[in-house]
Amino acid sequence: MTEPESFYKNIFASLADGILIFSSDLKVTKVNQSAEEIFQRSKNSFEGEHLSKLFPNQPNIIEKANYSIVSQISYHHVEGIGYRKSIKKSFPVNLTFSPLVKNSPNITAGIILIQDTSLHQELQENSQQTDHLSALSSLTSGMAHEIRNPLSGIRGSAQLLLKDLKNSDQREYMEIVIEEVDRIARLVKKMMDLTRPTLQDFKQTNIHQVLKEILILEQETLERKEGVFIQSYDPSLPTIKANKDELKQVFLNLIKNAVEASPKGGQVHISTLYNTDYSFRKKQDSLSPHSIIVKIVDSGPGMTDATMKKIFTPFFTTKKRGTGLGMAISLKIIENHKGKIKITSNESIGTIIQVFFPVNK
Ligand SMILES: Nc1ncnc2c1ncn2[C@@H]1O[C@H](COP(=O)(O)OP(=O)(O)OP(=O)(O)O)[C@@H](O)[C@H]1O
Numbered sequence: 001m002t003e004p005e006s007f008y009k010n011i012f013a014s015l016a017d018g019i020l021i022f023s024s025d026l027k028v029t030k031v032n033q034s035a036e037e038i039f040q041r042s043k044n045s046f047e048g049e050h051l052s053k054l055f056p057n058q059p060n061i062i063e064k065a066n067y068s069i070v071s072q073i074s075y076h077h078v079e080g081i082g083y084r085k086s087i088k089k090s091f092p093v094n095l096t097f098s099p100l101v102k103n104s105p106n107i108t109a110g111i112i113l114i115q116d117t118s119l120h121q122e123l124q125e126n127s128q129q130t131d132h133l134s135a136l137s138s139l140t141s142g143m144a145h146e147i148r149n150p151l152s153g154i155r156g157s158a159q160l161l162l163k164d165l166k167n168s169d170q171r172e173y174m175e176i177v178i179e180e181v182d183r184i185a186r187l188v189k190k191m192m193d194l195t196r197p198t199l200q201d202f203k204q205t206n207i208h209q210v211l212k213e214i215l216i217l218e219q220e221t222l223e224r225k226e227g228v229f230i231q232s233y234d235p236s237l238p239t240i241k242a243n244k245d246e247l248k249q250v251f252l253n254l255i256k257n258a259v260e261a262s263p264k265g266g267q268v269h270i271s272t273l274y275n276t277d278y279s280f281r282k283k284q285d286s287l288s289p290h291s292i293i294v295k296i297v298d299s300g301p302g303m304t305d306a307t308m309k310k311i312f313t314p315f316f317t318t319k320k321r322g323t324g325l326g327m328a329i330s331l332k333i334i335e336n337h338k339g340k341i342k343i344t345s346n347e348s349i350g351t352i353i354q355v356f357f358p359v360n361k
C-alpha cells in the first residue's frame with residue numbers, strides 16, 4: 001500500500017533535524033520547518049540561496065554537497081558552521097549529505113540534514129570548569145577543619161559574654177561578633193561541601209518533591225519582594241536516580257540566586273520537562289537515552305558576559321555578602337549526577353538556568 005503524499009509531507013515537516021534540498025547548481029529549492037528554525041529565517045527567503053551563503057567560507061562543505069550529487073555518495077557527521085543572516089551570527093552544525101534519488105535520471109538534487117550543535121558545545125564547555133576543582137580540594141578541606149574548631153570556641157565565649165553585658169552598645173558589638181562568626185561558619189561549611197568527595201548512594205528521586213521542599217524555604221524571601229513563584233510541572237516527569245540532599249542543595253542555590261536577582265514584584269518561573277528531543281539526545285552521549293530538564297527563569301538584571309564566564313569559579317561573587325560558592329557547588333553535584341547545566345542571560349530577559357539529568361530506565 002502506498003502512503004498518501006500528505007503522509008510524507010508530515011514527516012518532512014515534523015523531523016527535528018533541518019532539511020535542505022538543493023539543486024545541482026548548489027542552490028536551495030526546499031527546506032523544512034526545522035531548517036527555518038535553525039537558520040531563523042522563513043521558507044521563502046531560502047529559495048535560490050546558494051549553499052555558500054548558508055555555510056560561508058567552507059569550501060569543504062560546498063565540495064561535499066557537489067560530490068554527493070555528482071558521485072551519488074553520502075557523507076556523514078560533517079562538522080561545519082552555519083550562518084544566521086538575520087542576526088549576523090554563526091553557530092556550529094553537524095551535517096549529513098545525501099544524493100536525492102529521483103525517478104527521472106536527469107533530475108539531480110541533494111539533501112543536507114542539519115543539526116544545530118550549539119547546546120551540545122555549550123554544555124561541553126561547562127564540564128571543563130570542574131576540572132581545576134580537585135586541585136583546590138585538598139587545600140580547602142584541610143583548612144576548613146582548622147578554622148571550624150577555633151570558631152566554635154569564639155562563638156561560645158562571645159555568647160557567654162553577651163549574657164553579662166548590660167550596655168546596649170556593647171551588646172550590639174557582641175551580637176555582631178556572633179553574626180560574623182556564623183557567617184564564617186557558613187562559608188567553611190560551603191567550602192567543605194565543595195571539596196567533600198561526592199556521594200554515590202543514589203535512590204529514585206522525585207524532582208517535584210525536591211522543588212516543593214525548596215520553594216517552601218524560599219517563598220517568604222520572595223514574598224517580601226512582592227514576587228511570586230510560577231510553577232509549571234510536566235506530569236509525565238519520571239523519577240531519577242539521585243542523592244536527594246545533594247539535589248536540594250543544587251536547587252536551593254539556583255532558586256536563591258533567582259530570588260536574589262528578582263526585582264520588586266518579579267516572577268520566578270520554575271518548570272520541568274521530560275525531554276525526548278531526538279536530535280538533542282543523539283548528540284548528548286552522556287544524557288542518553290532520556291533526560292529531564294528543570295528550568296528556572298528570573299526577571300532580574302541578567303549577567304554580563306564577564307560574569308557568565310566566571311560564574312562557576314569558586315569564590316567569584318558580585319554580591320556584598322555572597323561567598324561565590326553556590327554555583328561551583330551546584331555544578332559539582334550536577335556533574336556527579338552525570339547532568340548538565342546551561343545558562344542564558346541578558347538584560348532584557350533576565351536569567352534562564354536549565355539543568356539536565358539523565359533518566360536511566
Ligand atoms: N540568577 C542570576 N541572576 C543574575 N546573576 C546571577 C544569577 N545567578 C548567579 N549570578 C551571578 O553569579 C555569581 C555567582 O553566583 P553564586 O551562587 O556562585 O555565588 P553568590 O550567589 O554570589 O554567593 P552565595 O551563593 O554564596 O550566596 C553571583 O554573585 C552573581 O553575580
Ligand SMILES: [Mg+2]
Pocket residue numbers: 253256257322326327
Ligand atoms: Mg548564590
